[in-house]
Amino acid sequence: xLIPEIKIEKNGEQGICLFLTGDWKLxxxxxxxxxxxxxxxxxxFKDSTGSTIIxxxxxxxxxxxxxxxxxxxFLLSSISFFAxxxxxxxxxxxxxxxxRLIALATVVPERQGASKEATTLTFFERVxxxxxxxxxxxxxxxxFIGDVSQSFARLLTGKACFRRQELMLTIxxxxxxxxxxxxxxxxxxxxxxAFVGAIQLQMFGAQLYVAxxxxxxxxxxxxxxxxxxxxSGRTGASFAAQIGxxxxxxxxxALQTTGISPIDFxxxxxxxxxxxxxxxLTIYADLLGILGGMCVGVFGLGLxxxxxxxxxxxxxxxxxxxxxxxxxxxxxxxxxxxxxxxxMQCGRSASSVGDATRSAVVTGIVGIVAATAVITVICxxxxx
Numbered sequence: 365x366l367i368p369e370i371k372i373e374k375n376g377e378q379g380i381c382l383f384l385t386g387d388w389k390l391x392x393x394x395x396x397x398x399x400x401x402x403x404x405x406x407x408x409f410k411d412s413t414g415s416t417i418i419x420x421x422x423x424x425x426x427x428x429x430x431x432x433x434x435x436x437x438f439l440l441s442s443i444s445f446f447a448x449x450x451x452x453x454x455x456x457x458x459x460x461x462x463x464r465l466i467a468l469a470t471v472v473p474e475r476q477g478a479s480k481e482a483t484t485l486t487f488f489e490r491v492x493x494x495x496x497x498x499x500x501x502x503x504x505x506x507x508f509i510g511d512v513s514q515s516f517a518r519l520l521t522g523k524a525c526f527r528r529q530e531l532m533l534t535i536x537x538x539x540x541x542x543x544x545x546x547x548x549x550x551x552x553x554x555x556x557x558a559f560v561g562a563i564q565l566q567m568f569g570a571q572l573y574v575a576x577x578x579x580x581x582x583x584x585x586x587x588x589x590x591x592x593x594x595x596s597g598r599t600g601a602s603f604a605a606q607i608g609x610x611x612x613x614x615x616x617x618a619l620q621t622t623g624i625s626p627i628d629f630x631x632x633x634x635x636x637x638x639x640x641x642x643x644x645l646t647i648y649a650d651l652l653g654i655l656g657g658m659c660v661g662v663f664g665l666g667l668x669x670x671x672x673x674x675x676x677x678x679x680x681x682x683x684x685x686x687x688x689x690x691x692x693x694x695x696x697x698x699x700x701x702x703x704x705x706x707x708m709q710c711g712r713s714a715s716s717v718g719d720a721t722r723s724a725v726v727t728g729i730v731g732i733v734a735a736t737a738v739i740t741v742i743c744x745x746x747x748x
Contacts, residue, residue, distance in 0.1 A: 366429050370395045372403045379420040380404075382442075385427030388435035397441045421446055422454040425462075436465055443470070508705045512635065515627045524628045534637035538599050542645060545594055550582075550649035553590050554656025557581050562665055571665040575675035578657030584684040585691070587650040588642075589736055592695030595638065595645070596728030600703035603634050604724035607707025608717040616708075626708070635700040642696030643689050650688065683748050691739055695732050702727035 366386035375381040388394060404418060423439075439455075439462065446453045455463055485493070518524040561577040607630055610616050616626045654676060661667040706724040710716050 368392050368394050370399060372400065375420070375422060378418060379422070380418050381422045381424055383424045383427060384435075385429075387430040388428065388438070389430060389432045390434040392434070394434050394438060396438070397445045400442060400445060418449075418451055420452045420454065423457045425458050428459070431459075431462065435462065436469070439466060440469060504709060505705065508701075508708065511627045512631060512701070512704075515625065515632045518628060519632060524632055525624055526629050526633050531633040531637060534633050535641060537602075538595070538637045539641040539644065542595065542598060542641075543648070545598065546591055546645055546649050547652055549590055549594055550587065550652035551656040553586055554578055554582060554653030555660055557586065557653070558657035558660035558664075562660060566665075571661070572667060572671065572675055574657060574661050574665060575667075575672045576679035579654055579676040579680040580684055582650045582653035582657075583680050583688050585688065585736065585740075587653055588646045588688045588692040588695055589732060591642065591646050591649045591692065592699060592732045593729055595642065595696070596699045596702070596732065597725050599638060600699040600724045600728040601721045603700065603703030604707040604710070604720045605717060607631075607704060608710030608720040611707065611710045612712055612714070612717060631704040631708070634704055635697065638700035639693060639696040642692045642699075646688060646692035687739070687743060687748065691736065694735050694739070698731040698735060699728040702731060 368384075368386040368388045371383040371385070373381050373383065382400070386392075421442075428435075439458070443453050443466075455466065458466075515524060557578045558574050561574045562571060565571055565573055565577075607616075610630070616630070619626050619629055658669065658672050658676075661672045662669055703724040706720040706727065710720040
């Protein structure tokens with residue numbers, strides 16, 4: 365293997381010739397344009413005023429033994445270097461294959477502004493951009509709410525177009541498919557509430573009131589909240605990923621082309637299914653949470669099953685039950701709405717599907733927390 369070298373000699377009074385020798389391949393240490401610049405800055409190539417007197421340059425490849433893209437990179441850099449200094453390059457001395465590739469690389473110049481330039485935004489520009497993005501997001505949300513409302517109106521008049529089989533499948537996935545994870549989390553939440561309450565109530569000899577704490581806490585708030593968060597991470601994310609993938613594969617565009625409303629066909633069944641199943645899952649979660657608290661009361665505090673049951677029945681009234689059920693209904697709508705909306709807003713790339721899924725979970729959980737705060741304030745105002 366011959367070492368790649370470049371030798372520059374004068375060619376007439378105002379010209380130079382570059383002699384390339386050796387193996388010009390990427391695995392070797394190749395000469396660069398700086399080597400040409402250092403030679404041209406030497407005394408033989410300058411006039412009495414110190415200015416470069418070269419106006420033409422030719423290439424000689426007679427000593428070239430092998431080459432690859434490393435040679436092409438060097439030649440393109442050399443051409444740009446000579447063009448900046450008004451020197452006309454002559455490539456006739458290079459192999460025909462090299463000249464064809466160079467012609468192909470330079471036939472279309474780079475479009476002005478095609479390459480992105482790194483820019484640093486000021487604080488006020490970032491704030492303004494965030495405000496504009498928030499405003500656009502609000503408009504998109506309001507538009508989606510309007511579309512869903514129109515879809516429900518069409519459902520009430522019998523004009524909504526969706527498959528009943530799809531609705532039943534979604535109900536199964538939202539209901540029976542979610543039972544294992546809901547069972548585990550609800551049981552553990554009931555155990556945790558009972559343990560936390562027992563530590564404090566034992567100080568006053570009031571262990572029996574652990575049943576009140578767990579019962580009211582699960583039925584009124586915790587059962588619905590925990591179920592909503594579980595469904596946001598499980599089902600809401602699934603909705604966003606499914607619809608987002610359809611967006612990437614242009615299936616939603618196909619539905620619109622055939623005259624089928626994507627809101628009716630994709631969004632409406634999912635919102636209906638999760639809205640119907642959330643109250644049932646919440647009742648199931650309440651029972652599991654109370655059962656977890658009973659395990660702590662019976663095995664940890666020495667209470668009997670009958671005592672714990674009777675205290676729970678006395679503490680938990682229908683008011684608490686209906687508040688929890690109403691909360692579950694609201695949470696179901698919010699989670700389904702967030703998942704479907706982020707899926708419909710998804711871009712056309714795989715990363716956009718991931719972003720839509722993440723955003724659906726975050727939006728659903730934030731909506732649940734905000735709705736819980738609003739419901740709690742309203743209940744406190746009206747005294748229930």
